[in-house]
Each structure stands twice: as structure tokens, then as C-alpha cells.
Amino acid sequence: MSVLKFNKVTKIYGKKKVLDELTFSIGENKITGLIGRNGAGKTTMLQIAAGFIRESSGEVRVFGESPFNNLSVSANMVMVDNDMNLPASLSLDELLDSAASFYPNWDMKLARNLMSYFRLDLKQHHTGLSKGMKNTFHAILGLASRCPLTIFDEPTNGMDAGVRKDFYRALLKDYLANPRTIIISSHHLNEVEDLLEDILVLKDGRQLLHMTVEDMREYAVIVSGRDDMLNDWLSGHELFHRNSTDFGKSYALIRNNLSEGQITSAMNKGLKFSTISNEDLCLYLTSQEKGGIDDVFTKN
Numbered sequence: 001m002s003v004l005k006f007n008k009v010t011k012i013y014g015k016k017k018v019l020d021e022l023t024f025s026i027g028e029n030k031i032t033g034l035i036g037r038n039g040a041g042k043t044t045m046l047q048i049a050a051g052f053i054r055e056s057s058g059e060v061r062v063f064g065e066s067p068f069n070n071l072s073v074s075a076n077m078v079m080v081d082n083d084m085n086l087p088a089s090l091s092l093d094e095l096l097d098s099a100a101s102f103y104p105n106w107d108m109k110l111a112r113n114l115m116s117y118f119r120l121d122l123k124q125h126h127t128g129l130s131k132g133m134k135n136t137f138h139a140i141l142g143l144a145s146r147c148p149l150t151i152f153d154e155p156t157n158g159m160d161a162g163v164r165k166d167f168y169r170a171l172l173k174d175y176l177a178n179p180r181t182i183i184i185s186s187h188h189l190n191e192v193e194d195l196l197e198d199i200l201v202l203k204d205g206r207q208l209l210h211m212t213v214e215d216m217r218e219y220a221v222i223v224s225g226r227d228d229m230l231n232d233w234l235s236g237h238e239l240f241h242r243n244s245t246d247f248g249k250s251y252a253l254i255r256n257n258l259s260e261g262q263i264t265s266a267m268n269k270g271l272k273f274s275t276i277s278n279e280d281l282c283l284y285l286t287s288q289e290k291g292g293i294d295d296v297f298t299k300n
Contacts, residue, residue: 002061003028003149003181004049009058011044011205018044020205021058028148029179031195033186033213036202037286042185043081045202046153049183050079062149075104077149080142082135082157086126092137093122096144103145105178111144114170118163131158139167146178153185168195189279199278203286216278221258224251225271233266241284253284 004026011019019041026032036042047053048060051067051074060067067073086095092115100106115122118136120129129137139155156164172195175182186192189199199216201209209216220240223230227250234242238255245251253276263273276284 001028002026003063004183005059005061006045006049007059007061009045009048009055009060011041011048011053012056018205019048019055022202022205022207024200024207024210026181026183026198026200028181030197031175031182031184032198032200033184033189033192033196034200034202035186035189035282035286036208040202040286041205042202043153044205046079046081046151046183046185049149050077050151052079075102076147077151078103078142078145078147079151079153080138080155081153082131082138084138084141088125088127090125091122092120092124092126095126095137095141096122099141099145103147105146105148107144107146110174111140114140114143117166132160132163135159136163136167143170143174146174146180148180150180150182151185152183154187155184156186156188156191164191168192171195189282190277193278199282201282201285208285213278216281217275218256220253220276220281221256222251222253222274222276223266223271224274225249225269229269229271233269233271241287253281 002025006022006024008021008023009019010017010021022041022045034042048055049062049067051070054068062073062077065073090098096108096111100108120133120137126134126137135155135158139152142150142152142155156167159167168191184192184195193213196213198210198212200207211219227244227248230250230252234252234254239252240255241253243251267273
């Protein structure tokens with residue numbers, strides 16, 4: 001069953017189209033990474049999924065229902081981000097009690113254990129916390145709610161490396177004990193990749209890729225060699241990126257739909273093949289330019 005489904009969803013602010021007929025589906029009990037450059041539409045997509053804002057057109061379904069202003073959906077999903085609007089008059093302890101009264105799957109023991117581990121004072125108020133401590137508290141809310149749909153939008157901003165590592169370990173341990181659908185939006189795919197089953201890549205408000213982590217590792221390959229030889233060989237292949245190196249050599253990132261015979265033939269001509277990390281692949285695929293930053297300094 002699909003927990004979250006977008007069907008040709010468009011969102012327009014003024015003259016700017018932030019989402020452009022975005023279509024995808026996410027099933028039960030899996031952790032999906034949401035990847036994309038700034039401005040790709042990630043946060044807007046998540047806010048629509050959470051029911052915070054309404055789509056301009058298209059259809060959104062969470063647990064089979066429209067999420068906008070839907071109390072039933074709200075009680076079974078939580079969105080954790082940097083801008084959570086929490087009552088300033090309540091202490092952190094009172095905020096935990098409020099969450100417990102709203103979320104049916106709330107685990108107060110987990111919440112208090114995490115508060116103690118991360119050294120958060122229950123008597124403090126949210127407004128008095130640093131950015132990193134605020135986001136740590138938000139993350140605790142997201143974990144302890146144990147909602148069937150849990151969304152983390154850049155949850156570790158402001159956290160130091162040790163806290164980030166502990167948060168991801170806590171997330172994985174609790175997910176394994178209490179499976180649910182989790183979406184993590186992050187600029188640091190290398191930090192979260194080991195948690196993920198699927199990766200959804202957005203570019204310019206559209207779905208660029210949506211596949212398992214393992215399939216993405218086989219999606220593309222780097223081929224390198226002499227410029228003239230590579231130029232001839234690349235014809236007919238789907239090219240994602242091309243760059244030249246020194247001494248008349250260059251490399252290209254292409255779609256990995258090659259047969260063993262094609263690879264053997266290319267290697268016999270002196271070309272070399274190498275793998276690419278999922279993080280680097282996403283960077284190349286979502287880049288607005290075919291070249292790299294060096295091209296800025298060579299343009300007239």
C-alpha cells in the first residue's frame with residue numbers, strides 16, 4: 001500500500017513553478033532519502049505531504065486521504081524541520097506532554113531517555129535553546145512520536161558530528177524495532193545512505209530518479225581515456241557529464257546499460273571504467289551545468 005502518493009502535483013508561487021507535475025509513490029515501512037539541490041522543491045513537497053500547504057494542481061494522498069487540514073492524517077504523521085512552531089510559554093517537559101496527548105503511538109520513555117542522553121534540560125524553554133539543541137529536540141519529537149509517516153527535513157542542521165552520528169544510530173535502531181515510513185531530506189547523502197532503502201532525487205520540481213540504493217549504485221559508470229578515442233566511443237551512449245583532464249585525456253559519466261561485450265571492446269581500445277558514489281552521482285545529475293566550477297573561470 002502507498003503511504004504517500006503524488007500524482008502530477010504542481011505548486012506555483014506567483015510566477016514561479018516550484019513543483020512541476022511531480023509524480024511518485026512511497027510504500028509502507030521503508031526509509032527513503034529525498035535528495036536535490038537548493039531550490040529543487042524538496043521542502044515544498046514535504047510541506048504539501050504534511051498538509052501544511054495545498055498543491056496548486058494534481059492529487060496528493062497520505063494513507064489514501066488528502067492531507068491538507070486533515071486531523072486524522074496529522075495524528076499519524078509528523079514533519080520535523082528547522083522551523084517547527086512550538087509554544088514559547090511551555091517548557092520542554094510540557095511540550096513532550098502535549099505531544100504525548102496528540103500522537104497515539106508516542107513513547108514517553110524513549111523521549112525522556114533521549115532528552116537525558118543529549119543533556120537537554122526538561123525545565124528549559126524552546127526559545128532558549130541554541131540552533132543545534134533545538135534541532136536535537138525536534139529530532140527527539142520525531143523519533144518518539146513513532147508516526148506511521150515520519151518526515152525529517154534536514155534534521156541535523158546545527159548539530160555537531162557526534163550528535164548527528166548518534167541521531168542516525170537512534171533512528172535506525174528505533175526503526176528496526178518499530179518499522180514505519182520515514183523520509184529524510186538531506187544535503188549529505190554520504191551520512192544517511194546506510195539508513196536508506198530508496199532514494200528520490202528531485203530537480204527543478206520534477207522527479208529525476210526514484211530507485212533503491214543498490215540500483216542507484218549500478219545506474220551510472222565513469223569511462224576515461226584519450227580525448228579522440230573517447231569522443232568516438234561515446235556516440236550512442238547517454239551522457240550525464242564530461243570533463244577534460246591534462247595530457248589530452250578526459251572522462252565521462254554515462255548511463256550504465258552496457259553489455260559485457262561493449263565493456264570488453266572499449267577496454268581493448270584503451271578506455272578505463274570506474275564506479276561513482278551515489279552522492280557524487282546525485283551532484284552530477286542535479287547540476288545545472290554540464291561542466292564543473294572550473295568552467296566559470298574559462299567562460300568569456
